[in-house]
Amino acid sequence: MAQSTDCVSGTEPAEASDLDLVRLAQAGDADAFGELVERNRRAVFRAALAALGSPAEADDVAQDAFVIAYRKLGSFRGEAAFRTWILAIAWRKALDRRKSLGRWLRLTVDPYAGGESDQSTNWIEQMPESTHSQEDTVAAQQLQQTLRTLIRTLPRKLKDALLLAGSGEYTYEQIGHILGIPVGTVKWRVSEARRLLKEKMAAMGHAYEA
């Protein structure tokens, strides 16, 4: 699981657990909470990104989630990990935003405001390698673009599970906690999303290895 390792405060011991930092933050230590933000910001951001598809909106939601978590810190009993708790808060916040009237209006006016345009391609990754022909590279680019489009058209429940699992940030248990479903259901949704994608790709004429 990826964790942010940079920017650890000089006064805080680097090996302090999240729970220790939560206790300090509950006692009013804002720096300890800042350390918690630093450790979990990427995971929180990517959960919001999976729900919203827009980095700008995901950043806003991640900030809001941390602020809400700080205000509710008194109710955190430590029964679950802090990361799991903050991820659930961020996910709820992202879903609220996804359903909000304002967002719907923005996307109606500007369909690319959601950040789900095909311009998010990482061109550096797609530079032709010496072992690949230019034709292979173009075909791979086209395949990736088609797949991204198909992923966006998946049913939301399947898409959410697939993106969260594919991000590499979370375990299946954490995804189950975020989505409020059992681990088995998470695995089924991911598998179903893949099956649907393959089915659609086959219908479009792409042959693939079984």
Next chain:
Amino acid sequence: MKPDTSRKVDLDDAIDRAVRSMMSAEPRPGMRQRVLSRLHETPSRAFSFLRVAIAGVSIAAIALAVALRVGIKPIDVNEPVAAPPQTMTTPPRQQTPVAAAAPNAAPVPVTETARPVMRSQPVARGLVVAQSLMANEEEDSIGAAAIETPGVSPELDPLQVRALPLIQELASPANTIAPIAVPPLVIPELPVITPIQGPIH
């Protein structure tokens, strides 16, 4: 460009790469500082006001829609007509409880000549209710009068009663419909057609 079907691809791998590329964005730098600077600010109430404003506008829009719906209620042509077909005069005031409660109020002499059936019903209803209004009665008794008046639909609902100002305006002398003389319908005798006998050339 048509998809290349000449070679097989590992779709699982391709899906993984597509998902990773969709989730590869990073949060903006400085989130820690931005969060810490917001920790002690009071929650903004602007959004609450916005929600209240949106709710208020929605309620007003619904109220307006209901008012318009009452004002242009479609007419049921199958409903019994409240007035005789040729000339319709408002019923005497003594026939309604409202009129009995206000004996000094002058009756409203509104007449209407024969009109198509579709028009006579709402005018009759409007006149009866407007007459009650002019007698300065309470709103509830007006509603009761309208409901108890013979020929007026008993399904007059409270929303219609609340639209009385509109009906009153409808029944004002300026809106009175002038009598129209309608000649009796004369059906000319049709010629007797005798069937053609023999072959048709």
